Amino acid sequence: HQAYLGFRAHAHSRVFYRRREKNIERKCGNLAEWTHRFGGAYPFMLVLDADSTMAGETILRMVDAMERNPGIGLLQTTPTIIKGQTLFARVSQFSVRLYGRVAAAGLAWWAGSEASYWGHNAILRTEAFASSAHLPILEGREPFGGAILSHDTVEAALLRRAGWAVHVTAALDGSCEETPATMLDFIQRDHRWCQGNMQHLGLLKTRSMTVMNRIQMAMGFMAYFSSPLWLASLVAGMVIQLQYPTDWSSFAYLLHPEFSPFMLATLLSGVLLIGPKVMGGLLVLSRPRERRAFGGGRRIAKGMAMEILLSALIAPIMMVASTKAIIQIASGHDAGWKAQDRDADGVSWRDAFRAMRWQMATGLLFCVGLGFRPDLVTWFAPVVLPLLFSVPLVVFTSRRGLGDAAAKAGFLAVPDEAGVSVSTIPSSTQSSVLRA
Known part of the structure; x- marks a missing residue:
């Protein structure tokens, strides 16, 4: 409240602070209540999260785009x-x-006027939202029933069903947010998102919903369901291999690979996983101003190498976490909506051990199988090792000291270290927010 009073004293416009008497239905209830009581006085509303910021110029460009395109x-x-x-x-x-x-540019091109909504850092036409985006209360008990957790995707679908365009733009800088500081906070938030995306399965049969919105909801679910599929494929592969004797010739295959359907599938997977990263890196390297903002080509290359390495180590941990979340949600466990600490500095070894016991257990089970087929160690190591060492990975990646040291050494450094957005999008691109 004191922060609000201080801001209001220096603001150059009227500022209001609201506190609902009945804080129901979380964020979507907050938006619905404001729209019902005050929305008629405002043609647009800008939605931000508590950890979101947006530059004034960015807001003005968004308002201009909405005024020039009344169908959005x-x-x-x-x-x-x-x-x-x-x-x-x-x-x-x-x-x-x-x-x-x-x-984002690929998404904007692919989705066109049927893009996604991420629940924040967006501008909405109040009339459109009030008339068409009222969220239903799902039948049944939580976690599948009750209030919709991932409300943003559903609100975008309702807007499209009513004929309003929904766009995402990659042509604006100055829109920022914060992220969970630790892997445990990230997993907690992901658990809630997983439940919200599982709720969407019951909405796929909604009448008049566009094909694109159905695809987006299905893709949102598959983003989590792919984890148990990945784990199941690893388990199935191990079980199949245990039917055969040890074959050390697999090491020779690594030294002298031959083209095969397996090799083709591996290459395609690598292109899908690494391709967008390479494209993003090349885009920045090709623009001198952006390259300098990141500290030069060498720092970009070092940052990409560390990001790819750490992402590969984190992926198996998230695989088990998402699988566990799906099992818990399917068995009736509600993820809830817990506040997160964006300023956390460090996770204790005890908390990490308690949170990672499923990951370690999964890694140990794979080790049992590898005891019978030691020739498969090379193939399973990228998955098994991060699971076995998940506790130290959680602990060490949660420390600010290591993060600051990495940035000083030229790893994972970004232009806006101090939280001040440095525009790396050419002004000619920003002048046209929407692409036809």
Whole structure:
């Protein structure tokens, strides 16, 4: 409250602070209550999270785009991550800053006027939102029933069903947010998102929903369901291999690989995983101003190498975490909506051990299988080793000291270290927010 009073004293416009008497239905309830009581006085509303920021020029450009395009119901920016200090947060911050624009541009092209809404750092046409985006209360008990957790995707679908365009733009800088500081906080938030995306399965049969919105909801679910599929494929592969004797010729295959369907699938997987990262890196390297903002080509290359390495180590941990979340949600466990600490500095060994026991147990089970087939160690090591060492990975990546040391050494450094967005998008691109 004191922060609000201080801001109001120096603001050059009227500022209001609201506190609902009945804080129901979380964030979507907050938006619905404001729209119902005050929305008629405002043609647009800018939605931000508590950890979001947006430059004034960015807001003005968004308002201008909405005024010039009366058929748009929602315009979503692609926020960059700021204030990442722990090693884990810096991985997300660097990857979004370097690669995010490529992914966002692809999404904007692919989805067109049926793009996604991420719940914040977006501007909405109040009339459109009030008339068409009222969220239903799902039948049944939580976790599948009750209030919709991942409300943003559903609100975008409702806007599209009513004929309003929903766009995402990669042509604006100055839109920022923060990210969970530790892997445990990230997993906690991901658990809630997983439940929200599982709720969407019941909405796929909603009448008049566009094909694109159905695809987006299905893709949101698959983003989590792919984890148990990955784990199941690893287990199935191990079980199949245990039917055969040890064959050390697999090492010779690594030294002298031959082209095969397996090799082709591996190469395609690598292109899909690493390709967007390479494209993002090349884009920045090709632009002198952006390259200097990141500290030069050498720092970019070092940051990319560390980001890819740490992402590869984190992936098996998230595989088990998402699998566990799906099992818990399917068995009736509600993820809830817990507040997160963006300023956390360090996770205790005890908390990390308690949180990672499923990861370690999974790694040990694979080790049992490898005891019978030691020739497969090379193939399973990229998955098994991060699981076995998940506790120290959680602990060390949660420390600010290591994150700061990495940045000083030229790893994972970004232009806006101090939380001040440095525009790396040419002004000629920013002048046209929407692409036809």
